[in-house]
Amino acid sequence: MDLSKLKDLIKVHIDFSKLKEIHLLSDNKAPNITYNDNRVIINVDPSVQTPEILKSLSHVIPQVLNEKGGLVIEDGSKKLLDNYSVIYKRGKYKDLLDYFKGKLSAHDLEILRASLYIREAFEDHQSVSDLKNDLVARYGTRGNNICNLCSAGYFETLIKPLYEQMLNESDFTPEKFYARYEVIILQIPFAVFVSHANTPEELVSLIISKIEYNRKYGVHRLYIHGIGETNVKKIKEILGMIKTHFIEEPEVDSSHGYINVTIHY
Amino acid sequence: MNLITFEKSARKFVIRAFGKSVDDEGFLVEKDNHNQRIISPEGLEIQEKQFGGVKKGSEIYFGSDLISIIHLFDSLV
Numbered sequence: 001m002d003l004s005k006l007k008d009l010i011k012v013h014i015d016f017s018k019l020k021e022i023h024l025l026s027d028n029k030a031p032n033i034t035y036n037d038n039r040v041i042i043n044v045d046p047s048v049q050t051p052e053i054l055k056s057l058s059h060v061i062p063q064v065l066n067e068k069g070g071l072v073i074e075d076g077s078k079k080l081l082d083n084y085s086v087i088y089k090r091g092k093y094k095d096l097l098d099y100f101k102g103k104l105s106a107h108d109l110e111i112l113r114a115s116l117y118i119r120e121a122f123e124d125h126q127s128v129s130d131l132k133n134d135l136v137a138r139y140g141t142r143g144n145n146i147c148n149l150c151s152a153g154y155f156e157t158l159i160k161p162l163y164e165q166m167l168n169e170s171d172f173t174p175e176k177f178y179a180r181y182e183v184i185i186l187q188i189p190f191a192v193f194v195s196h197a198n199t200p201e202e203l204v205s206l207i208i209s210k211i212e213y214n215r216k217y218g219v220h221r222l223y224i225h226g227i228g229e230t231n232v233k234k235i236k237e238i239l240g241m242i243k244t245h246f247i248e249e250p251e252v253d254s255s256h257g258y259i260n261v262t263i264h265y
Numbered sequence: 266m267n268l269i270t271f272e273k274s275a276r277k278f279v280i281r282a283f284g285k286s287v288d289d290e291g292f293l294v295e296k297d298n299h300n301q302r303i304i305s306p307e308g309l310e311i312q313e314k315q316f317g318g319v320k321k322g323s324e325i326y327f328g329s330d331l332i333s334i335i336h337l338f339d340s341l342v
Binding site: 137 | 268269273276319324329334
C-alpha cells in the first residue's frame with residue numbers, strides 16, 4: 001500500500017512498516033501518534049485538516065481493503081466485535097447452540113446466539129440495553145421473547161428438557177416439538193414457567209401476583225408451563241389451590257412428562 | 266497497515282472516502298446515483314447512524330448492530 005501521501009500528515013519521523021492503524025477522531029488537534037502493543041497508530045481529526053491532507057487520507061482509506069485482513073470499522077463496532085470475540089472464545093454456550101442446530105429455524109438460532117452473548121455480556125457487567133434493542137429492531141417481538149427466555153435460562157431448563165421428553169414419545173415428530181416451542185415463544189409475556197426449585201406455595205404467590213399484574217393491563221389469561229413428572233404433579237396441585245380465581249375451567253394440555261395450562265380470570 | 270478505526274463523528278468522512286453519500290432519509294447511497302442505496306450482506310439498507318464500516322470482499326458495508334457484528338465476526342474467523 002502506498003503510504004507516501006501520509007508522510008505529509010505526520011511531522012515527526014515514524015517507521016511506516018510498524019504503522020498498523022489510522023484512527024479518525026474528533027479532538028480538534030493536529031495528527032499525533034500513539035503506540036499500543038508495538039502497534040503504531042496515527043490519530044487524525046479530519047475536520048481540522050487541509051484539503052490536501054484530506055485528499056491523501058481519502059486516497060489511503062479505501063486502499064486498506066486491499067491489504068490482508070483489511071478492515072475499516074467504527075469504534076463502537078470494533079469494541080463490540082472485540083467483546084464478542086472474547087465471549088465466543090470462552091465457548092460456554094457452544095454446546096447449547098450445537099444442540100439446537102437443526103431443531104430450531106436458522107433465524108431463531110441466530111436470535112438465540114445473539115441472546116446468549118447478551119446474557120454473558122450482562123453477567124460481565126456490560127451495558128446490554130442497546131444490544132437488546134438491536135435484536136428487537138431486527139426481529140421484533142419474537143427477538144424480544146427469545147432473548148427473555150434465554151436470559152431466564154429457559155432454553156436449558158425448559159426447552160431442551162421439553163425436546164428430550166417429547167423425543168421419548170412413540171409419536172414424536174420434529175413438527176410436534178416445534179408447535180409446542182412456538183407456543184412457549186409466543187406466550188412468554190403471559191407465562192409462568194415452573195421449575196424444580198419452586199415450592200407450591202411460592203408458585204401460588206407468583207401466579208397470583210402475575211394475575212393481578214396482567215389484569216391491571218387488561219390481560220385476562222395466564223399460561224403455566226412445566227416439564228417433568230414432579231412439575232406436572234405440582235402444577236395440577238396448584239390449580240386446585242387457586243381455582244377461586246378462574247372464571248372458567250382451565251385448558252390443560254398434558255402428558256406424563258410435561259404440562260401446559262391456560263387459565264382465564 | 267490494515268486497519269482504519271473511526272469515531273462516530275468521522276462517519277461521513279469515511280463514507281465519502283469510499284465514494285458514497287447519504288440521502289435525505291439518512292441512508293447510504295451511491296454518490297453518483299442517490300436512488301441506489303447501499304445494502305449489507307443481509308440485504309438491508311444502512312443508515313448513516315448505523316454505519317459500522319467496510320470490510321474486504323470488493324467492498325462489503327456492514328451495520329453497527331449486534332447481528333451485523335456477529336456476521337462480521339463469522340466472516341473474519
